[in-house]
Amino acid sequence: MPTRIGLDIGTNAVRAAKVSTNRDGEATLENIGQVILPPGAVRDGEVVDPQTVAECLTTLWSERGLRSRKVAVGVANQQVVTRLVDLPSVSDEELAEAVPLQASEHVPIPLDSATLDWSVLERFADGEGNEFVRVALVAAHRDMVERLLEALRLAKLDPITLDLDAFALLRALAADHLPETEGAEVLVDVGTSITDIIAHEHGAPRFVRELTMGSGRITDGLITQLAMRVDEAERTKALTGCSGGPPPEGVSPEAARIVADRARDLVEEVRGSLDYYRAQDHSVPVRRALLTGGGAQLAGLSEMLSEALEVPVEPARPLSNLKVGRTGLTDDELEEAEPFLSVAIGLALAPTS
Ligand SMILES: Nc1ncnc2c1ncn2[C@@H]1O[C@H](COP(=O)(O)OP(=O)(O)OP(=O)(O)O)[C@@H](O)[C@H]1O
Ligand SMILES: [Mg+2]
Numbered sequence: 001m002p003t004r005i006g007l008d009i010g011t012n013a014v015r016a017a018k019v020s021t022n023r024d025g026e027a028t029l030e031n032i033g034q035v036i037l038p039p040g041a042v043r044d045g046e047v048v049d050p051q052t053v054a055e056c057l058t059t060l061w062s063e064r065g066l067r068s069r070k071v072a073v074g075v076a077n078q079q080v081v082t083r084l085v086d087l088p089s090v091s092d093e094e095l096a097e098a099v100p101l102q103a104s105e106h107v108p109i110p111l112d113s114a115t116l117d118w119s120v121l122e123r124f125a126d127g128e129g130n131e132f133v134r135v136a137l138v139a140a141h142r143d144m145v146e147r148l149l150e151a152l153r154l155a156k157l158d159p160i161t162l163d164l165d166a167f168a169l170l171r172a173l174a175a176d177h178l179p180e181t182e183g184a185e186v187l188v189d190v191g192t193s194i195t196d197i198i199a200h201e202h203g204a205p206r207f208v209r210e211l212t213m214g215s216g217r218i219t220d221g222l223i224t225q226l227a228m229r230v231d232e233a234e235r236t237k238a239l240t241g242c243s244g245g246p247p248p249e250g251v252s253p254e255a256a257r258i259v260a261d262r263a264r265d266l267v268e269e270v271r272g273s274l275d276y277y278r279a280q281d282h283s284v285p286v287r288r289a290l291l292t293g294g295g296a297q298l299a300g301l302s303e304m305l306s307e308a309l310e311v312p313v314e315p316a317r318p319l320s321n322l323k324v325g326r327t328g329l330t331d332d333e334l335e336e337a338e339p340f341l342s343v344a345i346g347l348a349l350a351p352t353s
Contacts, residue, residue, distance in 0.1 A: 003030060006168065006347025007057075007071040007157070009148065011042050011192035011216065012294065014056050016066060017344035019322065027322040027349060032329065032341060033064035039230070044193040044212060045077030047147040054154030061155070070158050072350045074343055076165035076194045078212040079144035081107050082136060084205060086282070089123055089131035099135060107139040114139040122204060126282075136205065138164060161350050165189065166198040166208045168346030173290055174203040175321040183287040187316065188270060188305070189342060190295025192216040195266065196343075197273055201284050207277040211269050215295025218262040225258055241299025263301055271308040292316035292342040318342040322349075 003020040018031035041052040060066070083106045087098065099118050104111055121134045145162070152159050169187045184206050189196040191214045199207040215237075222233035239248050240256050242263035247256035277283050288311050291302055296315065306313040319338050322345070329337065 003068065004348040004350065005066060005068055005071045006344045006349070007073045008165070008168075008344040008347060009042060009047065009053065009073065009075075009151070010343075011037075011045055011194070011214075013037055013340070014053065014060055015340060015344040016060055016064065016071070017341060017348045018066065018068075019345065019348035020325075028325045029319070029322055029327060029345065030325045031064055031066060032327050032334075032337065032344070033060055033066075034337075034340065035060040035063070045075075045191070046079060046144050047151050050147050050151035050154055053151035057151065057155035057157060061157075069156055070160045071152070072161045072163060072347045073148070073152065073159045074163050074165040074168050074347045075140065075145070075148065076191075076196055076210050076343075077144065078210075079109070079141035080138065080164070080210070081109055081140075082138050082164055082166060082208045082210065083107060084121065084208060085135050085137055086132045087135060089133045092120075095120070095133065095135070099137065103137055103139065106137055109139055109141060111139060113143070114141050115145060136167075136208075161347075163347055163350055164208075165194070165343045165346075166196045166210065167205070168343045168350070169196055169292070170198050170200055170203065170205060170346065171349040172318045172321065172342045172346030173292070173316050174200055183285040184283075186274065186286055186289040186309070186311075188289055188291050188296075189293040190215050190266070190291065190298075190301070191293045192295070195270060195293075195295070197270060199274070199277060199284075199286060206284055207274075209273045211273065213266055213269055214293075215266070215298060217266065218259055218298070221258040221262045222255060226252075226255060228255075237298065241301075242304055243300030259298075263298060263304060266295075267301070267304050267308045270305065274309060286311050289313045290316040292318070292339050294340055296339050315339070316342055318345045 001020045006017045008015040013034045013036045015034040035056045041049045117138045123133050184199045184201045186199045193214045193216050195211040197209045219233045222228045240259045242260045302313045
Protein backbone atom coordinates (compact mmCIF):
# COMPACT_ATOMS: atom_id res chain seq x y z
CA MET A 1 0.00 0.00 0.00
CA PRO A 2 1.52 3.33 -0.98
CA THR A 3 2.08 5.60 1.98
CA ARG A 4 2.87 9.27 2.13
CA ILE A 5 4.12 11.58 4.83
CA GLY A 6 2.73 15.09 4.75
CA LEU A 7 4.88 17.65 6.55
CA ASP A 8 3.46 20.94 7.77
CA ILE A 9 6.12 23.38 8.94
CA GLY A 10 4.08 25.98 10.80
CA THR A 11 5.10 28.99 12.84
CA ASN A 12 4.35 27.17 16.07
CA ALA A 13 5.14 23.56 15.33
CA VAL A 14 6.25 20.97 12.80
CA ARG A 15 3.62 18.32 12.14
CA ALA A 16 3.75 15.09 10.19
CA ALA A 17 0.90 12.87 9.05
CA LYS A 18 1.48 9.45 7.49
CA VAL A 19 -1.36 8.27 5.27
CA SER A 20 -1.63 5.02 3.35
CA THR A 21 -3.94 4.49 0.42
CA ASN A 22 -5.28 1.10 -0.63
CA ARG A 23 -6.13 -0.06 -4.13
CA ASP A 24 -9.65 1.35 -3.88
CA GLY A 25 -8.23 4.74 -3.07
CA GLU A 26 -9.27 4.57 0.60
CA ALA A 27 -6.96 6.55 2.82
CA THR A 28 -5.92 5.55 6.34
CA LEU A 29 -4.12 7.77 8.80
CA GLU A 30 -1.26 5.61 10.07
CA ASN A 31 0.71 8.04 12.17
CA ILE A 32 0.55 11.61 13.29
CA GLY A 33 2.68 13.84 15.46
CA GLN A 34 4.01 17.27 16.17
CA VAL A 35 6.93 18.96 17.84
CA ILE A 36 6.58 22.53 19.10
CA LEU A 37 9.22 24.85 17.65
CA PRO A 38 11.25 27.26 19.76
CA PRO A 39 10.06 30.84 19.13
CA GLY A 40 11.70 32.44 16.11
CA ALA A 41 12.81 29.25 14.31
CA VAL A 42 9.93 29.76 11.89
CA ARG A 43 8.65 33.29 11.67
CA ASP A 44 5.45 34.23 9.85
CA GLY A 45 5.41 30.79 8.29
CA GLU A 46 8.98 31.12 6.95
CA VAL A 47 11.93 29.01 8.04
CA VAL A 48 14.37 31.47 9.62
CA ASP A 49 16.66 29.02 11.39
CA PRO A 50 17.06 25.85 9.30
CA GLN A 51 19.30 24.16 11.89
CA THR A 52 16.77 24.44 14.71
CA VAL A 53 13.91 23.37 12.46
CA ALA A 54 15.98 20.38 11.33
CA GLU A 55 16.59 19.37 14.96
CA CYS A 56 12.85 19.50 15.66
CA LEU A 57 12.17 17.43 12.55
CA THR A 58 14.70 14.84 13.69
CA THR A 59 12.98 14.72 17.08
CA LEU A 60 9.59 14.35 15.39
CA TRP A 61 10.83 11.44 13.24
CA SER A 62 12.34 9.62 16.17
CA GLU A 63 9.46 10.27 18.60
CA ARG A 64 6.88 9.01 16.11
CA GLY A 65 9.02 6.19 14.77
CA LEU A 66 8.76 7.48 11.21
CA ARG A 67 11.05 5.63 8.85
CA SER A 68 10.47 7.00 5.38
CA ARG A 69 12.52 10.10 4.63
CA LYS A 70 10.31 11.18 1.74
CA VAL A 71 7.92 14.00 2.53
CA ALA A 72 5.26 16.08 0.83
CA VAL A 73 5.92 19.47 2.33
CA GLY A 74 3.70 22.54 2.43
CA VAL A 75 4.30 26.27 2.32
CA ALA A 76 2.24 29.27 3.36
CA ASN A 77 3.81 32.63 4.11
CA GLN A 78 4.07 36.09 2.65
CA GLN A 79 6.85 34.99 0.30
CA VAL A 80 4.52 32.78 -1.67
CA VAL A 81 1.58 33.99 -3.63
CA THR A 82 -1.15 31.98 -5.34
CA ARG A 83 -3.59 33.26 -7.89
CA LEU A 84 -6.21 31.46 -9.92
CA VAL A 85 -6.18 32.98 -13.37
CA ASP A 86 -8.61 32.37 -16.23
CA LEU A 87 -7.02 32.59 -19.66
CA PRO A 88 -8.44 31.97 -23.11
CA SER A 89 -8.12 28.27 -23.78
CA VAL A 90 -5.08 27.35 -25.89
CA SER A 91 -2.97 24.23 -26.22
CA ASP A 92 -0.66 23.19 -23.39
CA GLU A 93 2.40 24.29 -25.39
CA GLU A 94 0.98 27.75 -26.02
CA LEU A 95 0.01 27.98 -22.39
CA ALA A 96 3.57 27.19 -21.32
CA GLU A 97 4.67 30.26 -23.26
CA ALA A 98 1.79 32.49 -22.22
CA VAL A 99 1.73 31.88 -18.48
CA PRO A 100 5.17 33.26 -17.56
CA LEU A 101 4.44 36.34 -19.65
CA GLN A 102 1.11 36.92 -17.92
CA ALA A 103 2.34 36.06 -14.45
CA SER A 104 3.73 39.47 -13.49
CA GLU A 105 0.29 41.00 -13.98
CA HIS A 106 -1.22 38.69 -11.42
CA VAL A 107 1.53 38.01 -8.93
CA PRO A 108 2.61 40.88 -6.68
CA ILE A 109 6.19 39.70 -6.11
CA PRO A 110 9.13 40.37 -8.42
CA LEU A 111 9.51 37.36 -10.66
CA ASP A 112 13.28 37.69 -11.08
CA SER A 113 13.78 36.58 -7.46
CA ALA A 114 10.96 34.05 -7.47
CA THR A 115 10.29 30.61 -8.81
CA LEU A 116 7.09 30.34 -10.76
CA ASP A 117 4.99 27.25 -10.90
CA TRP A 118 1.59 26.68 -12.40
CA SER A 119 -0.89 23.96 -13.08
CA VAL A 120 -4.08 23.69 -15.10
CA LEU A 121 -7.08 23.28 -12.82
CA GLU A 122 -9.83 22.99 -15.41
CA ARG A 123 -11.00 23.98 -18.85
CA PHE A 124 -14.45 25.49 -19.13
CA ALA A 125 -16.72 27.56 -21.40
CA ASP A 126 -18.65 30.70 -20.53
CA GLY A 127 -22.31 31.26 -21.44
CA GLU A 128 -21.29 32.45 -24.92
CA GLY A 129 -19.28 29.35 -25.72
CA ASN A 130 -15.87 31.01 -25.24
CA GLU A 131 -13.41 28.49 -23.90
CA PHE A 132 -11.17 29.23 -20.95
CA VAL A 133 -8.51 27.51 -18.96
CA ARG A 134 -8.20 28.10 -15.22
CA VAL A 135 -4.61 28.06 -14.07
CA ALA A 136 -3.24 28.06 -10.52
CA LEU A 137 -0.19 30.33 -10.54
CA VAL A 138 2.23 30.02 -7.66
CA ALA A 139 5.21 32.33 -7.22
CA ALA A 140 7.60 31.79 -4.34
CA HIS A 141 10.66 33.76 -3.29
CA ARG A 142 13.73 31.64 -3.94
CA ASP A 143 15.43 32.52 -0.65
CA MET A 144 12.42 31.39 1.35
CA VAL A 145 12.24 28.08 -0.52
CA GLU A 146 16.01 27.63 -0.12
CA ARG A 147 15.83 27.94 3.69
CA LEU A 148 12.96 25.46 3.80
CA LEU A 149 14.90 22.98 1.66
CA GLU A 150 18.00 23.54 3.80
CA ALA A 151 16.05 22.53 6.94
CA LEU A 152 14.90 19.37 5.16
CA ARG A 153 18.43 18.61 3.94
CA LEU A 154 19.85 18.98 7.44
CA ALA A 155 17.13 16.65 8.76
CA LYS A 156 17.96 14.20 5.93
CA LEU A 157 14.45 14.45 4.55
CA ASP A 158 13.71 14.28 0.88
CA PRO A 159 10.90 16.51 -0.42
CA ILE A 160 8.96 14.76 -3.15
CA THR A 161 6.48 17.59 -3.57
CA LEU A 162 6.32 21.17 -2.44
CA ASP A 163 2.71 22.13 -2.11
CA LEU A 164 0.59 25.00 -0.94
CA ASP A 165 -1.07 24.66 2.42
CA ALA A 166 -4.29 25.97 0.87
CA PHE A 167 -4.42 23.11 -1.65
CA ALA A 168 -3.63 20.66 1.12
CA LEU A 169 -6.63 22.00 3.04
CA LEU A 170 -8.77 21.34 0.03
CA ARG A 171 -7.69 17.71 -0.19
CA ALA A 172 -8.13 17.15 3.52
CA LEU A 173 -11.53 18.80 3.80
CA ALA A 174 -13.32 19.05 0.47
CA ALA A 175 -14.85 15.56 0.80
CA ASP A 176 -16.96 17.04 3.58
CA HIS A 177 -18.76 19.10 0.99
CA LEU A 178 -22.24 17.66 0.74
CA PRO A 179 -22.80 16.61 -2.86
CA GLU A 180 -26.30 18.05 -2.93
CA THR A 181 -25.06 21.44 -1.81
CA GLU A 182 -25.07 24.03 -4.54
CA GLY A 183 -22.51 26.81 -4.47
CA ALA A 184 -19.11 27.18 -2.90
CA GLU A 185 -17.71 26.17 0.44
CA VAL A 186 -14.93 28.17 2.04
CA LEU A 187 -12.16 26.52 4.04
CA VAL A 188 -10.36 28.78 6.50
CA ASP A 189 -7.23 27.75 8.41
CA VAL A 190 -6.32 30.23 11.12
CA GLY A 191 -2.72 29.66 12.16
CA THR A 192 -0.32 31.72 14.23
CA SER A 193 0.65 34.16 11.52
CA ILE A 194 -1.05 32.92 8.37
CA THR A 195 -4.71 32.47 7.56
CA ASP A 196 -5.33 30.35 4.50
CA ILE A 197 -8.58 30.75 2.65
CA ILE A 198 -9.77 28.58 -0.18
CA ALA A 199 -13.22 28.56 -1.75
CA HIS A 200 -14.18 25.48 -3.73
CA GLU A 201 -17.11 23.90 -5.45
CA HIS A 202 -17.17 20.13 -5.00
CA GLY A 203 -13.40 20.11 -4.72
CA ALA A 204 -12.65 22.45 -7.64
CA PRO A 205 -10.86 25.55 -6.30
CA ARG A 206 -12.53 28.86 -7.09
CA PHE A 207 -10.52 31.30 -5.01
CA VAL A 208 -7.41 31.13 -2.87
CA ARG A 209 -5.74 33.66 -0.56
CA GLU A 210 -3.08 33.54 2.10
CA LEU A 211 -3.53 36.33 4.63
CA THR A 212 -0.44 37.33 6.56
CA MET A 213 -2.41 37.58 9.74
CA GLY A 214 -3.34 34.89 12.22
CA SER A 215 -4.26 34.27 15.81
CA GLY A 216 -0.74 35.29 16.90
CA ARG A 217 -1.80 38.90 16.34
CA ILE A 218 -4.25 38.56 19.18
CA THR A 219 -1.52 37.25 21.47
CA ASP A 220 0.79 40.04 20.30
CA GLY A 221 -1.85 42.62 21.24
CA LEU A 222 -1.86 41.39 24.82
CA ILE A 223 1.94 41.34 24.92
CA THR A 224 2.52 44.79 23.47
CA GLN A 225 -0.43 46.65 24.99
CA LEU A 226 -0.56 45.03 28.41
CA ALA A 227 3.08 43.92 28.76
CA MET A 228 2.04 40.30 29.31
CA ARG A 229 4.49 37.43 29.00
CA VAL A 230 3.92 35.10 26.05
CA ASP A 231 2.53 32.24 28.14
CA GLU A 232 0.30 34.61 30.08
CA ALA A 233 -1.00 36.15 26.87
CA GLU A 234 -1.70 32.70 25.34
CA ARG A 235 -3.57 31.65 28.47
CA THR A 236 -5.54 34.88 28.65
CA LYS A 237 -6.50 34.64 24.99
CA ALA A 238 -7.69 31.02 25.26
CA LEU A 239 -9.58 31.74 28.48
CA THR A 240 -11.25 34.90 27.24
CA GLY A 241 -12.32 34.08 23.70
CA CYS A 242 -14.19 36.65 21.67
CA SER A 243 -17.80 35.83 22.39
CA GLY A 244 -18.33 39.10 24.25
CA GLY A 245 -19.98 39.25 27.63
CA PRO A 246 -18.21 39.89 30.92
CA PRO A 247 -14.56 38.79 31.01
CA PRO A 248 -13.85 35.56 32.89
CA GLU A 249 -12.46 35.76 36.39
CA GLY A 250 -8.92 37.08 36.52
CA VAL A 251 -9.12 38.72 33.08
CA SER A 252 -9.33 42.50 32.86
CA PRO A 253 -11.94 44.18 30.64
CA GLU A 254 -8.99 45.76 28.82
CA ALA A 255 -7.56 42.34 27.94
CA ALA A 256 -10.97 41.07 26.83
CA ARG A 257 -11.37 44.12 24.62
CA ILE A 258 -7.99 43.55 22.96
CA VAL A 259 -8.82 39.91 22.24
CA ALA A 260 -12.21 40.83 20.80
CA ASP A 261 -10.87 43.76 18.74
CA ARG A 262 -8.05 41.77 17.23
CA ALA A 263 -10.27 38.79 16.53
CA ARG A 264 -12.62 41.22 14.77
CA ASP A 265 -9.71 42.56 12.67
CA LEU A 266 -8.88 39.03 11.58
CA VAL A 267 -12.48 38.25 10.74
CA GLU A 268 -12.73 41.49 8.75
CA GLU A 269 -9.65 40.51 6.73
CA VAL A 270 -11.26 37.18 5.87
CA ARG A 271 -14.49 38.93 4.99
CA GLY A 272 -12.62 41.45 2.83
CA SER A 273 -10.94 38.67 0.88
CA LEU A 274 -14.19 36.87 0.29
CA ASP A 275 -15.96 40.09 -0.66
CA TYR A 276 -13.33 40.48 -3.35
CA TYR A 277 -14.15 37.00 -4.59
CA ARG A 278 -17.89 37.52 -4.33
CA ALA A 279 -17.63 40.71 -6.41
CA GLN A 280 -16.11 38.82 -9.34
CA ASP A 281 -18.44 38.05 -12.27
CA HIS A 282 -17.85 34.33 -12.22
CA SER A 283 -18.06 33.91 -8.44
CA VAL A 284 -20.28 31.20 -7.02
CA PRO A 285 -22.45 31.94 -3.97
CA VAL A 286 -20.79 30.81 -0.77
CA ARG A 287 -22.98 28.43 1.25
CA ARG A 288 -20.89 27.62 4.26
CA ALA A 289 -17.43 27.83 5.76
CA LEU A 290 -15.32 25.29 7.61
CA LEU A 291 -12.86 26.54 10.17
CA THR A 292 -9.61 24.82 11.15
CA GLY A 293 -6.13 25.57 12.54
CA GLY A 294 -5.13 26.32 16.11
CA GLY A 295 -6.61 29.81 15.87
CA ALA A 296 -10.01 28.28 15.15
CA GLN A 297 -10.06 27.14 18.77
CA LEU A 298 -10.72 30.65 20.01
CA ALA A 299 -14.16 30.56 21.60
CA GLY A 300 -16.57 32.80 19.71
CA LEU A 301 -14.48 33.10 16.54
CA SER A 302 -16.71 30.77 14.58
CA GLU A 303 -19.82 32.81 15.47
CA MET A 304 -18.06 36.08 14.68
CA LEU A 305 -16.99 34.75 11.29
CA SER A 306 -20.46 33.40 10.59
CA GLU A 307 -21.99 36.79 11.25
CA ALA A 308 -19.44 38.56 9.06
CA LEU A 309 -19.69 36.13 6.14
CA GLU A 310 -23.41 35.58 6.56
CA VAL A 311 -23.05 31.83 6.16
CA PRO A 312 -22.95 28.97 8.68
CA VAL A 313 -19.46 28.23 9.96
CA GLU A 314 -18.62 24.75 11.22
CA PRO A 315 -15.49 23.15 12.61
CA ALA A 316 -13.56 21.23 9.95
CA ARG A 317 -13.20 17.50 10.63
CA PRO A 318 -10.18 16.20 8.71
CA LEU A 319 -10.33 12.90 10.61
CA SER A 320 -13.83 12.16 9.37
CA ASN A 321 -12.68 11.99 5.76
CA LEU A 322 -10.29 9.08 6.19
CA LYS A 323 -9.94 5.95 8.27
CA VAL A 324 -7.92 6.34 11.41
CA GLY A 325 -5.49 3.47 11.85
CA ARG A 326 -3.33 2.64 14.84
CA THR A 327 -1.76 6.01 15.37
CA GLY A 328 -0.88 5.31 18.99
CA LEU A 329 -3.00 8.28 20.07
CA THR A 330 -6.13 7.92 22.20
CA ASP A 331 -9.48 9.14 20.88
CA ASP A 332 -9.29 12.13 23.21
CA GLU A 333 -5.81 13.01 22.02
CA LEU A 334 -6.92 12.74 18.40
CA GLU A 335 -9.93 14.94 19.02
CA GLU A 336 -7.75 17.56 20.66
CA ALA A 337 -5.22 17.42 17.85
CA GLU A 338 -7.76 17.47 15.00
CA PRO A 339 -7.88 21.27 14.42
CA PHE A 340 -4.10 21.26 13.97
CA LEU A 341 -3.95 18.41 11.47
CA SER A 342 -5.80 19.50 8.34
CA VAL A 343 -2.75 20.73 6.46
CA ALA A 344 -0.46 17.78 7.30
CA ILE A 345 -3.16 15.28 6.30
CA GLY A 346 -3.92 17.15 3.09
CA LEU A 347 -0.23 17.21 2.18
CA ALA A 348 -0.05 13.44 2.69
CA LEU A 349 -2.97 13.07 0.29
CA ALA A 350 -1.09 14.79 -2.55
CA PRO A 351 -1.23 12.79 -5.77
CA THR A 352 2.02 11.12 -6.80
CA SER A 353 3.61 13.07 -9.63
N1 LIG B 1 -7.33 26.66 22.85
C1 LIG B 1 -6.98 27.71 22.10
N2 LIG B 1 -7.67 28.86 22.15
C2 LIG B 1 -7.32 29.92 21.40
N3 LIG B 1 -6.27 29.92 20.55
C3 LIG B 1 -5.55 28.81 20.45
C4 LIG B 1 -5.84 27.64 21.22
N4 LIG B 1 -4.94 26.68 20.90
C5 LIG B 1 -4.11 27.23 20.00
N5 LIG B 1 -4.45 28.51 19.73
C6 LIG B 1 -3.78 29.46 18.83
O1 LIG B 1 -3.57 28.85 17.60
C7 LIG B 1 -2.40 29.41 17.00
C8 LIG B 1 -1.56 28.29 16.47
O2 LIG B 1 -2.24 27.66 15.43
P1 LIG B 1 -1.50 26.63 14.49
O3 LIG B 1 -0.75 25.67 15.34
O4 LIG B 1 -2.51 26.12 13.54
O5 LIG B 1 -0.46 27.63 13.78
P2 LIG B 1 0.80 27.25 12.88
O6 LIG B 1 0.36 26.26 11.86
O7 LIG B 1 1.93 26.84 13.73
O8 LIG B 1 1.13 28.66 12.26
P3 LIG B 1 1.04 29.21 10.75
O9 LIG B 1 0.10 28.31 10.00
O10 LIG B 1 0.50 30.59 10.88
O11 LIG B 1 2.43 29.17 10.24
C9 LIG B 1 -1.69 30.21 18.07
O12 LIG B 1 -1.87 31.60 17.83
C10 LIG B 1 -2.41 29.79 19.35
O13 LIG B 1 -2.47 30.83 20.28
MG1 LIG C 1 -0.49 26.36 9.96
